[in-house]
Amino acid sequence: MTARLAVWRTPKLYIGGQFVRSESGQTVAVATAEGILHACRGSRKDLRDATEHARAAQPKWAARAALNRGQILYRLGEMLEGRGAGEAADRAVHHAGWADKVTALLSTLNPVSATYVNYTMIRPVGVIAAVVDPATGMLGMVEALAAATVMGNSVLLLVAAESVDDATTLAECIATSDWPAGVVQIVTGTLSELVGHVNGLDDIDTLLRVGTPLDAEVALAAEQAGARTIRRLVDLPNPSIPATPEQLGRLAEAKTVWMSAYEPQGGAASY
Amino acid sequence: MTPPHELRLSGALDLAPAPERTPVHIPPRLGHFIDGAFVDGSDTFDTINPATGDVLAKVCAAGAEEVDAAVRAADRAFREVWGPMDGAARGKVLYRIARRMQERSRELAVLESMDNGKPIRESRDVDVPLAANHFFYYAGWADKLSYAVPGRTVRPLGVAAQVIPWNFPLLMMAWKLAPALAMGNTVVIKPAETTPLTARLLCEVFQEVGLPPGVVNVVNGAGATGGHLVGHPIPRKVAFTGSTGVGKRILASTAGSGKKVTLELGGKGANIVFADAALDQAVEGTINGIFFNQGHVCCAGSRLLLEESVAADFLGRLQRRMSTLRVGDPLDKNTDVGAINSERQLKVIQHYVDVGRNEGATVWQGSATALPKRGLFHLPTLLLDVDSTCTVAREEIFGPVLSVLTFRTPDEAIKKANDTEYGLSCGVWTEKTSKLFEVSHALNCGVVWANGYNLFDPASPFGGVRHSGFGREGGLAGLAPYLEVT
Amino acid sequence: MHRPSFPNDRPWRRARVDNAMVAARCARVRTRSIKTETKDHLLRLALSMVDLTTLEGVDTTERVEALCRKALRPLSDRPDWPSTAAVCVYPNHVAAARRVLGPVGGPVKLASVATGFPAGQTPLATRLREVEQAVADGADEIDMVIDRGAFLAGRDADVFHEIVETKAACGAARLKVILETGELGTLDNVAAASRLAILAGADFIKTSTGKIQPAATMEVGLVMLEAIRETYLATGVQIGMKPAGGIRASKPALHWLVLVAETLGSDWMSPTWFRFGASSLVNDLLRQLVRRDEGIYPSPRRFSVD
Incomplete structure (x- = not known):
């Protein structure tokens, strides 16, 4: 009997809810324990497509009930558990629980001196590009994904080719846990190159760095490029600890509403 | 030009000068x-x-x-x-x-x-x-x-x-x-x-x-x-x-x-007036929104979005109110609109009014007073018939100039309000509470005034x-x- | 005489008011600073707009006569200062007032609060009879109260009908319709009742009886002026306005005039179209006028109580 030959997974990008090959037609070879894997080398065009999908999906994702978003994140935890990624599963479950609670911690009712009910709530920033330090592994990816999406954002996970195996597993878990297409895209390649592409994309609202994924020069260029669109830069330097509510709050915008309140006879009626 | 039944607002109230006289010391x-x-x-x-x-x-x-x-x-x-x-x-x-x-x-x-x-x-x-x-x-x-x-x-x-x-x-x-x-x-x-x-x-x-x-x-x-x-x-x-x-x-x-x-x-705040707003009060809010501080306000309601079915009615009310605004000496207690801070800014404002006119906008100006002979002043100004593609609907003018646009449905209002690179502030006017909440929450900006405009408070977070x-x-x-x- | 018919769609009920911005607008009017010649002019104008009023259970013929004399010449040593617009008395005192004021057409009009003032809770027939009697005794103007209970219960047709009938009973006399805004509860109701009264034939709308607090706040005043403005712009019909109750000092009175000027314009800046229902206001106007004229601040004792 011939020993059974393994069926190789062909790594792909995950964009708009589909597993797709890079438009570049290029791959990056990665040596793994099982042999050589060929990670897609995400291109400028791939990131443009990913951004369009993310932008289109975000408002509906944010409009879903918080409970529902939490359940989808929890479902991701279940899938990750099934793939033996216990630590990442725990992280998905942790953030799943924030979905319908973090608003209560980050919103305020502001006592203004006027006949208005004044409240500050949190709104998603929109589309987040998250660049993940490969040293943080699957946990770093899930942390980025969960932190971004639990706040109602859509996300582009920019993943180093060396993490392609985990990235593929994560994409499969996403694809099987009720995520609406476009909320999460996973793009593999060379981080400095991917970030370079993102620097030319104006429709990204926040750059999220998980761990320390970029060398100083690339990081500086990314920051400078972000100035063109007043893009925000957020760091989660140590994803071994889940993002705190305060950190999650940086992936949101505070929005203040002055809601006119009824006042009998229209005021103090001083004369 | 004047319809048969128009109010005679100009000259209805001649206010004598009421200068603030508190002495101040200014080092040379x-x-x-x-x-x-x-x-x-x-x-x-x-x-x-x-x-x-x-x-x-x-x-x-x-x-x-x-x-x-x-x-x-x-x-x-x-x-x-x-x-x-x-x-x-x-x-x-x-x-x-x-x-x-x-x-x-x-x-x-x-x-x-x-x-x-x-x-x-x-x-x-x-x-x-x-x-x-x-x-x-x-x-x-x-x-x-x-x-x-x-x-x-x-x-x-x-x-x-x-x-x-x-x-x-x-x-x-x-x-x-x-x-x-x-x-x-x-x-x-x-x-x-x-x-x-x-x-x-x-x-x-x-x-x-x-x-x-x-x-x-x-x-x-x-x-x-x-x-x-x-x-x-x-x-x-x-x-x-x-x-x-x-x-x-x-x-x-x-x-x-x-x-x-x-x-x-900066900002290019949309001030949205629905047909079911309390129109006379929305006029007052619109005035606060654009003529407060001569319009030198980053969160100014510089785009007026009017529901088409009341646009003409609302503009009539707005123009009447504008014609009671007193432009002049900042130290007069009755002045509503003061001086433009610098010649440079005055030129910017005048430039944008010209741009608006060249893009097809109708320019309407009104005030209760003539412009002072000296100093830097600009009349309260409406740019009518503006659409979202016009420069004056997209760029910040930072002066007493209001670009007027119309819409037909709440969705269109939200879309137009959000159609800007900016995202500082918006105003919404309607007496229908569900719509007030819905639209206020759908606007992509840092501050929303629901039936109000340009209100500030230390307890209230502000930003874009x-x-x-x-x-x-x-x-x-x-x-x-x-x-x-x- | 034309009697307007009741519009079944009750258009006045669609009027909408935002309370906070009404308050903001009024607050802004209160920042207007009235100085020097503007002050002289507006004080005199305000004096000429007063419906000098006495509406007490203890009113006597002597008191009413004194009131009429004060209306004709508010300050005895200033014959050139304006008389007040009118006196306003109970129906029983109309005849006595007419004797002091002289024949119809004189400088001071004669107004009477007919129609079961202040509650309006008497049968319509007796209220109409009261109006007819007051007019017959020489009243130029009738101040009627609406049935606030009916309005608040949504029986708009009843309120409308009563105004129509009262107007008919007035004949040539001008009809001021008192909304008693202090009992209407909301500015939306004030806006609606103003429009109802105008459509039913009011010549003037008036805030209050003076028996209920709050009375003539600037906030309700603005809402009523806006109803008048809407009517004029739509139809050309000019309606008068009368705040009554609570205006005791010159400063708020002058701010009322600013509000009128900036809301309705110069056509309303006359006693034909704007009145203050007041009693003690006159003395404060006189006091400020003396202050302007003589440069000293006179004691209130210089001015007669009635």
């Missing part, structure tokens, strides 16, 4: 305020009264050395005095500042109106009391920082470099200083070059109340001075309010420095999204920009 030459002392400088330029063209004072422009001295004084004060000081004690100093500002409020108001051109009614009733209240509000936070971020430890950042604009000189100074100081930071701040006077008076207040030397330092000057300040290696915090263009430059120049940046930039910047000023959210959280 303004240097800087460094380490608790007024120091002279060099490279003087003039600050003028825009209502008369008179020179109010010579002002010195700080160079790199003076900025460095100010930053070092702030750093020393942070490490030796203000940072280690008990929070309650810091709070008491801030309370004293608020109180002393109240005592000197009329002087502050007069100086502000002379230097900026805004009506005394606004500086007296809005700018100055709000500024004092801002100190009063944040004074109360100074001994409560351990509660600001539950479960975390917070620390002040150190020296904050702050650059503020000319449209609300004193108020912006208060917005910048109060939270920074309450949390134990020290400050070097640069007022706008055209409006340095109230900052100078506020420094007198600091001396009077015993604010330790170096805690607040003021350097005067224009963009170059700001560049020295923002680029100085010591400050760990940069806070800027001003134009989006300068904001982008600051963000690019601070890249890689690790400085915490907050930006409060996208090209309007990031970071919040006011309220609990206003603490975060000045804290390190661990």
